[in-house]
Amino acid sequence: MSEVYAARRTRLRDRYGASHGAAALVCGHANVRYLAGGAPPGAVLLLAPDQDVLLCPPAPAQESPAGRTDDALRLVEAGESGDPAVAAARLLHTGGAGTAAQSLAVEEDHLTVSRHRALGAAAPGLALTDLAGAVEQLRVVKDEEEVSRLRIAAEIADQALGELLESILVGRTERHLALELERRLVDHGADGRAFPTSVATGPHSGRRIHRPTDRRVEEGDFLTVGLGAQYRGYRCSVARTFVIGTSPADWQIELYELVFAAQRAGREALLPGVGCRDVDRTVRQRLVAAGHGEGLDACTGHGVGLEIMEEPQLAPASMGKLDACVPVTVGPGVHLPGRGGVRIDDTLVVRPEADGGPELLTITTKELLAL
């Protein structure tokens, strides 16, 4: 794997022009992991003109900070109660990281004003520039190892969800169902949950994010479950809506079929070269035409990877186009205040039509099950 990380760092160097005496400091945690392999929370990566240094916060009596870090990296532990970003600037300033750099590109999206100032003070004379979203852009298209981790994460989420469906649900609280799902994710080999599990019953159902309450599952409820596993750093997302009891009401069937059709249209639109906002429009126009334009989510789906929400966004104002090997979610929903609603979410990988089109990672059935 070491070559993978080194190759990623080389691609980043190409982007910001490392050849002209420029260094870069990566602080966003997912960005550091992407470029360095495993890295403890708070670690930062310095790409100096002729060496790469991973600076870790002091970690007394803790786990080894290195984890699965790329062996090709030099490891430095920041001194007592020190900020690794400031330690990186100091290292550059004192020549401790090889050839002097004239400028340092930092991630202004991931550095607070206070840290940025401390960093500037530690390396006077160094021009601080903005690396902007360069690493996030590199992360958009995944390699097959990354897709394979996402595939396993999706399998784990499917297993946890499948087991839940086999158990008795009526009378149990949202909070308990959510905790049980999270336990099952770990049982099946997840590092943990990809995001807080959402279990929404009755009037709560259909919401995009719902913090589980003590409400119990009742006969006749819609039940929306949204969860995801994290596997070796990679996070997926799946949501399904079920009916509790034997026969769904007419309004439930109608709403379900609408959201299902919109979600399917979105999934089928996922091809290389298609505009992100066109996928969003495909989904959104069906919901709007059925009179559910009010209160729709700002986006229909988004990239996933080391973070549960990454580029690209499937939203009305998104400018980019989809590429092959980009994993995205498609997860529209409709929530009718006081009544509840439906949400259906999948994680897929964009693939060319020649390869069979979009690859569905979360394969739990999307039939309207009555549980």
Place this chain on the structure above:
Amino acid sequence: MSEVYAARRTRLRDRYGASHGAAALVCGHANVRYLAGGAPPGAVLLLAPDQDVLLCPPAPAQESPAGRTDDALRLVEAGESGDPAVAAARLLHTGGAGTAAQSLAVEEDHLTVSRHRALGAAAPGLALTDLAGAVEQLRVVKDEEEVSRLRIAAEIADQALGELLESILVGRTERHLALELERRLVDHGADGRAFPTSVATGPHSGRRIHRPTDRRVEEGDFLTVGLGAQYRGYRCSVARTFVIGTSPADWQIELYELVFAAQRAGREALLPGVGCRDVDRTVRQRLVAAGHGEGLDACTGHGVGLEIMEEPQLAPASMGKLDACVPVTVGPGVHLPGRGGVRIDDTLVVRPEADGGPELLTITTKELLAL
């Protein structure tokens, strides 16, 4: 409760000189909650010269953003995909928040460089200053309502821990024990865990932070469990170390007694007016004298409240003194690489001697139990 939040905002205004046409923008999540009551993630609080405005991120098809927010606050939802901090600056600039302000104090510790720049651009002509840790300082001394929430959080953690001790432990993995503890926290009424639960067996025991692995509990192990509950926003911390099997080895008894004595000395030193570093020294010198100076934690304990780690720090370089009604943890530990170790952590509230001295919130026994 509304008056409590309004009074806190008045104290903050006094600090930064609101009378001279200065406004303040609070972005740190715990700080916003402290001053506004419940607030959704991402909300920011604007203290304009003559009104207080809570700006929330757009929340379509989600829970009501308001929660238990103070009714005296004006609520504004930031527009489509808007940053509430930028929306606050715009509101101030356009006169939408009453009397114009000449300056805006922002939390440079909680704003990224990118957001700070966007905020400046949204309100040209407004001088941006630094609010620094003004709200964090207000939060150090707790009122009785806050202490009462911490007391309940501690009771919940004690209950979860007590139940674990009654179950069979040998053969179970660290990960499962941690998940079970977290489920029990919620069963007993916690909003959730205060921090990731640490379960460390055998050679892992004694670490301050240990991410649970698949290692199983074995006869003869030290077992260190560190957990905390979050109750209505307030977080506590407790850690205990046990021996698995019937009779602890001599080295285990010796190490346990050392850490126990050091921790007790630290607890007993918690009185108003005592220097934070003096408490730390009291604990640290015992561990150093016994030959365990290498690899000790940077701090012996710290404040708790809306965050699990707050001011004050009990550390060698801390300058402040303890006040009454400040909740702190005292949690020293020794970890012997390859063998394991002992950690004992409590949450207490500093009280004057006339009131009986430090109030222990986490009351799980600190005898060396053989389980």
